[in-house]
Amino acid sequence: QSSPSILIAYHSETGKTQAMADAVAKGIDAIKGVDYMLKPINEVTESDLLFASAIILGSPVYNANMSPEVQAFINSWPFEGRPLKDKIGAVFVTGGGFSIGEEEVMFSMIRAMMIHGMIIVGGDELEAAFGASAITGEGDFAGKQVQEIFLKKAEGLGKRVGELLVK
Numbered sequence: 001q002s003s004p005s006i007l008i009a010y011h012s013e014t015g016k017t018q019a020m021a022d023a024v025a026k027g028i029d030a031i032k033g034v035d036y037m038l039k040p041i042n043e044v045t046e047s048d049l050l051f052a053s054a055i056i057l058g059s060p061v062y063n064a065n066m067s068p069e070v071q072a073f074i075n076s077w078p079f080e081g082r083p084l085k086d087k088i089g090a091v092f093v094t095g096g097g098f099s100i101g102e103e104e105v106m107f108s109m110i111r112a113m114m115i116h117g118m119i120i121v122g123g124d125e126l127e128a129a130f131g132a133s134a135i136t137g138e139g140d141f142a143g144k145q146v147q148e149i150f151l152k153k154a155e156g157l158g159k160r161v162g163e164l165l166v167k
């Protein structure tokens, strides 16, 4: 029997959400007996979605919403017969500033996953209780790279989902 597989799917225009996606993958790497696929949403196929035992979805915050690309991606998920029911779902986001949409976007993606009957899990640490998030454009966090403190949350999210699948 093949190992359970996790789909990490993300949208990223300027690389910040992609950096978080890479960190999620790093967290899964640490867990034996689980595979993953790491893909931008425009490369995800329906069979990727159906094959995955867990979907970890990442979006940038756009005007306090998930990006329209991520919304369209979710709207394209197969629904008839609810084939995604009971898969594990988890989310990560990056936003420019503090408290201007990140948590709303996490819950917006979580709500959509719940419409599909998915089982939602948060990150490994309290500070990633609803998923992993990063501030990328305000104060000390503005700059080229996503800061380590946020990448650790993403890593913990991947690790936790991996561990749950093994269980």
Ligand SMILES: Cc1cc2nc3c(=O)[nH]c(=O)nc-3n(C[C@H](O)[C@H](O)[C@H](O)COP(=O)(O)O)c2cc1C
Pocket: 011, 012, 013, 014, 015, 016, 017, 018, 060, 061, 062, 063, 064, 065, 094, 095, 096, 097, 098, 100, 101, 102, 136, 137
């Ligand atoms: C059109 C647009 C709208 C945005 N709106 C918000 C917002 O409402 N709140 C926020 O925190 N960041 C906002 N941002 C900033 C992005 O969320 C942030 O730069 C993010 O890290 C970009 O991710 P990416 O590098 O993966 O594309 C916006 C960016 C764009 C381009």
